[in-house]
């Protein structure tokens with residue numbers, strides 16, 4: 052019987068091969084893809100997030116863990132799609148203009164994707180115009196990440212650009228990244244903020260009223 056606690060451990064320890072092995076075993080045994088995701092992958096990644104917050108893990112450990120999660124997700128994703136049919140919603144995500152930090156953004160994207168959202172990853176250094184274009188192309192949430200205090204104002208520029216394009220009321224905006232706060236979100240008129248990848252999923256669900 053595939054051990055989902057062992058899968059979480061494999062993620063925490065960044066053991067991609069082991070993680071893939073247990074994920075495959077769990078799928079073959081008919082365990083629901085959502086259960087594998089939540090009780091194995093997301094559970095592991097949550098611990099990684101905690102360790103990182105407490106300075107018990109540093110960026111290299113987070114990266115190897117994320118890579119292990121990604122490898123398992125590669126196998127799990129088609130199963131999740133088969134099981135879940137319709138995506139919960141469409142989210143365009145990117146790191147704002149001038150900012151190249153994408154580790155947190157990728158984790159958020161991965162968690163959202165894992166919980167059933169369709170993700171349009173716009174990458175890094177994303178201009179307000181690109182976000183507006185994504186909003187015009189059917190994204191229901193525009194999610195922005197910034198790690199530099201100097202690039203945070205681009206979140207405001209993007210929200211202003213959405214307003215100018217007449218799209219502000221048609222999409223929800225969600226922001227995050229280490230220097231970003233709820234206060235800042237309120238100040239610039241963002242619809243949502245969250246501190247980490249796991250709560251980003253709850254926030255997205257809340258924003259779309261699911």
Ligand code: B12
Pocket residue numbers: 100110113149150151152153154155156158159194195196197198199200201225226227228229230244245246247248249251
């Ligand atoms: C890794 C890193 C880099 C890497 C980035 C690699 C990459 N591919 O991302 C490299 C080496 C390229 C880099 C470059 C720079 N960096 Co740097 N970098 C970091 C470092 C060490 C870790 C950031 C990180 O990945 N954290 C891990 C992730 C998981 O956390 P996170 O991003 O916060 O994401 C979580 C949450 O915030 C949230 N979240 C994130 N995004 C979103 C989005 C939404 C919508 C939501 C809801 C939630 C959410 O969920 C995530 C998961 O839980 C930090 C220091 C630190 N310890 O934080 C400095 C840091 C961010 N960097 C800094 C600086 C100054 C720079 C440089 C300017 C350095 C230089 N002089 O060249 C350049 C700028 C390059 C650029 N234009 O962007 C400063 C920023 C200072 C400031 N206040 O602005 C920091 C704080 C270091 C420091 N103490 O000085 N950096």
